[in-house]
Amino acid sequence: MLQSVCLRGLLLLLVGRQVYTQEQCLKASVNSCGDCIKAGPGCAWCSALNFTKTGEQEAARCDTVVLLTERGCPSDSIINPENRFWPMVDNPLTPGSNPVQIRPQEVNLELRPGMPQSFKLTFKRAKGYPIDLYYLMDLSYSMKDDLKNVKNLGNSLFNALNKITDTAKIGFGSFVDKTRLPYTDTNEEKLKQPCTDKNEPCQPAFGFQHVLSLTTDESRFKNMVASQHISGNLDPPEGSLDAIMQVAVCVDKIGWGNSTRLLVLATDDGFHMAGDGKLAAILEPNKETCQLVNDKYSMSNIWDYPSVGQIARKLEEQNIQPIFAVTKKMETVYKELSKLIPKSAVGVLSEDSSNVVNLILDAYNNLSSEVIMAHDALPKSVSVKYTSSCPGGEKPSDRGKCDNVNIGQEVSFNVIVTAESCIQSQSFFLGPLGFNEKLKVNVRTRCECECDDLNQPSPHCGNHGKVVCGSCRCDTGFLGQRCECQLGQKDEAALKAQCRKENGTECEGKGDCVCGRCQCHITEGGGNFYGEHCQCDDEHCEKFDNKQCAGHGKCKCGKCACDPGYEGTACHCEESDDDCKIDGSVCYNRGKCVCNQCICEREYKGPYCQSCPTCQRPCQQSGSCVECLAFGTGPFEKNCSSSCGHLKHAIVEKLVKSDCRVKDKEGCWMTFTMTEQLGFDKYLINVLKDRECPQGPNIAAIVGGSLAAVALIGLLILLIVKGVLYASDLREWRRFEKDRKHEKTSGTNPLFQNATTTVQNPTFSGDS
Incomplete structure (x- = not known):
């Protein structure tokens, strides 16, 4: 907690802005407010009573602030803990014999899991900062001429260092190699006198020996180095890594102080490394501990050479900056080694090492300015990232870096600390490599909600439990959303039905149905099944390189939620659209770029979604737009720009080919081509300038032609009628003629024959 207004002001100065955004709440197994805030920085908890519906799980209280507000949770009932930061020790930057070069010196962090916290760390190189320089020399026979110059090195080296600082100390050590075959001739005489020239003063074969602890006594350095003699071995690579390890871990014997620690390694050959000891049947790994007995490395023939990784780690732990002073032929080898060791430099020795002082000064200036x-x-x-105020330092990285920093120049770093899960209170240190000053960071996590609850039975919980952050914590023997169920009640059929999703298995077979709600089991991996019906777990997501979510995301309910910068179903791809770009667009704006490949939408195909084999050009649908755009007529005449904004057009004199031919309002044929543009339903239309319209009617020709046609038709009708009547008469005449030929009478008309019977009327008989 902030204790005063001053501290608040200092906090505003030091605390950077939060680097997270509450975009989503990826809930896992959530049964309480504490579970919710542990789920991620985007999750908040609604503590309002009656927020959840009957039978609804308490996980419904956990969501983003936005969604909880939309669902009616009052703002004063939303619990969303933030990070806390305050400096414990914050002394100002000061020069002098006991300078303060970093600020602050100790801070406290209370972090919510998954929520990054940033703060400002300032560094200022102090003038006159003490320097400890340990000169480690290769005394194999090939360095004979160099040793002569090193014996006269004391005055020059002290004078040069005293121009930089008032407190300079120098020490000396030497090395050759392990005294075992095949590195050294193990003949007894050769071990005593390994040099080729029998008359040459020569030291017996040795691995590493500490000659002089760090001292300000110039004459002592000169005398001790003058007493050194050359030695010898067989193979070219030397045991330099053995020597470096002992110089780094034997802090007290070497005399390292609170200073800039420089280790100068002078050699004309390469180095043996871990694994080479097998050649001499030395199989025990290097233990990284100080083993100087009578100032000589006692485990030289028992322990293998250290690895480059071990050397790099120990030098960094002890803030020792190595300077490799090597011959020209070895420059490339040691530059590659330098890439693996932070804060190291390489300089090229002259044939007799006469330039070693200038080499050391140049290397020191380069190292100290970085x-x-x-x-x-x-x-x-816990993870830590850095950004800096220096050019190129804007992107968060595992280490902050500033180049060309002068003495007295102040530079700042933004330190971003994140705790991914709940931890107990712990501390770690950070600071500039090569300096002993460190910032102590005390970290603990906020994993419990702070709610103002009454610790007594509540009517809201049926007086069988108390309210904790809005939800009921039931007494022993009672269960349910409102503690309404008692263990052992008989009729549970209706409650158990609520635990079946779509009338399926109770709690998906991954939990127990208690009072109408699923209480999920623990998974095989030690996590929890979760969800309304225990349908989710966070252990069975897609894997890549045998890592769940490729190690770049979190498994949430069977699907990977990728870390920023990664994508894909298994978070196996870095976000990039380089291979999806063509003609200045991504996938022709017709799809999404996932894992540097286009995922096309609709029916588009091809590596860039450039074609649609089944799509047809919308000629008829575009006819009205073509009519208004090109000729200013048609149904869209008054609102052409708004209705046809998806089309671009050009009027041309000639078309090489024509895709579309559509009639306009006046019955004229419009001819045009349609070229698809980026995205969907966008076309460039080239319209032929001239339309093909039908010619007007010839009235005189039509009238004249019509009269002639009527007359001709009338004449034809008369001729046909006359022909039909003539044919009919002719047919009747022929039938008559035929009937006459078949007559059987005498030819007298029967109508004029005499009567066959005569009856006399008595009235006229004459007898009356």
Whole structure:
């Protein structure tokens, strides 16, 4: 907690802005407010009573602030803990014999899991900072001429260092190699006198020996180095890594102080490394501990050479900056080694090492002007990133870096600390490599909600439990959303039906149905099944390179939620659209770029979604737009720009080919081509300038032609009628003629024959 207004002001100065955004709440197994805030920085908890519906799980209280507000949770009932930061020790930057070069010196962090916290760390190189320089020399026979110059090195080296600082100390050590075959001739005489020239003063074969602890006594350095003699071995690579390890771990014997620690390694050959000891049947790994007995490395023939990684780690732990002073032929080898060791430099020796002083000064200036901010071993689940105020330092990285920093120049770093899960209170240190000053960071996590609850039975919980952050914590023997169920009640059929999703298995077979709600089991991996019906778990997501979510995301309910910068179903791809770009667009704006490949939408195909084999050009649908755009007529005449904004057009004199031919309002044929543009339903239309319209009617020709046609038709009708009547008469005449030929009478008309019977009327008989 902030204790005063001054501290608040200082906090505003030091604390950077939060680097997270509450975009989503990826809930896992959530049964309480504490579970919710542990789920991620985007999750908040609604503590309002009656927020959840009957039978609804308490996980419904956990969501983003936006969604909880939309669902009616009052703002004063939303619990969303933030990070806390305050400096414990914050002394100002000061020069002098006991300078303060970093600020602050100790800070406290209370972090919510998954929520990054940033703060400002300032560094200022102090003038006159003490220097400890340990000169480690290869005394194999090939360095004979160099040793002569090193014996006269004391005055020059002290004078040069005293121009930089008032407190300079120099020490000396030497090395050759392990005294075992095949590195050294193990003949007894050769071990005593390994030099070729029998008359040459020569030291017996040895691995590493510490000659002089760090001292300000110039004459002592000169005398001790003058007493040194050359030695010898067989193979070209030397045991330099053995020597470097002992110089780094034997802090007290070497005399390292609170200073800039420089280790100068002078050699004309390469180095043996871990694994080479097998050649001499030396199989025990290097233990990284000080083993100087009578100032000589006692485990030289028992322990293998250290690895480059071991050397790099130990030098960094002890803030020792190596300067490799090597011959021209070895420059490339040691430059490659330098790439693996932070804060190291390589200089080329002359044939007799006469330039070693200038070489050391140049290397020191280069090293001291490069500021690298790093941390030591971090607590589990804690990560640290850095940005800096220097050019190129804007992107977060595992180490902050500033180049060309002058003495007295102040540079700042933004330190971003994140705790991914709940941890106990722990500490770690961070600071500039090569300096002993470190910032102590005390970290603990906020994993419990702070709610103002009454610790007594509540009517809201049926007086069988108390309210904790809005939800009921039931007494022993009672269960349910409102503690309404008692263990052992008989009729549970209706409640159990609520635990079946779509009338399926109770709690998906992954939990127990208790009072109408699923209480999920623990998974095989030690996590929890979760969800309304225990349908989710966070252990069975897609894997890549045998890593769940490729190690770049979190498994949430069977699907990978990728870290920023990664994508894909298994978070196996870095976000990039380089291979999806063509003609200045991504996938022709017709799809999404996932894992540097286009995922096309609709029916588009091809590596860039450039074609649609089944799509047809919308000629008829575009006819009205073509009519208004090109000729200013048609149904869209008054609102052409708004209705046809998806089309671009050009009027041309001639078309090489025509895709479309559509009639306009006046019955004229419009001819045009359609070229698809980026995206969907966008076309460039080239319209032929001239339309093909039908010619008007010839009235005189039509009238004249019509009259002639009527007359001709009338004449034809008369001729046909006359022909039909003539044919009919002719047919009747022929039938008559035929009937006459078949007559059987005498030819007298029967109508004029005499009567066959005569009856006399008595009235006229004459007898009356």
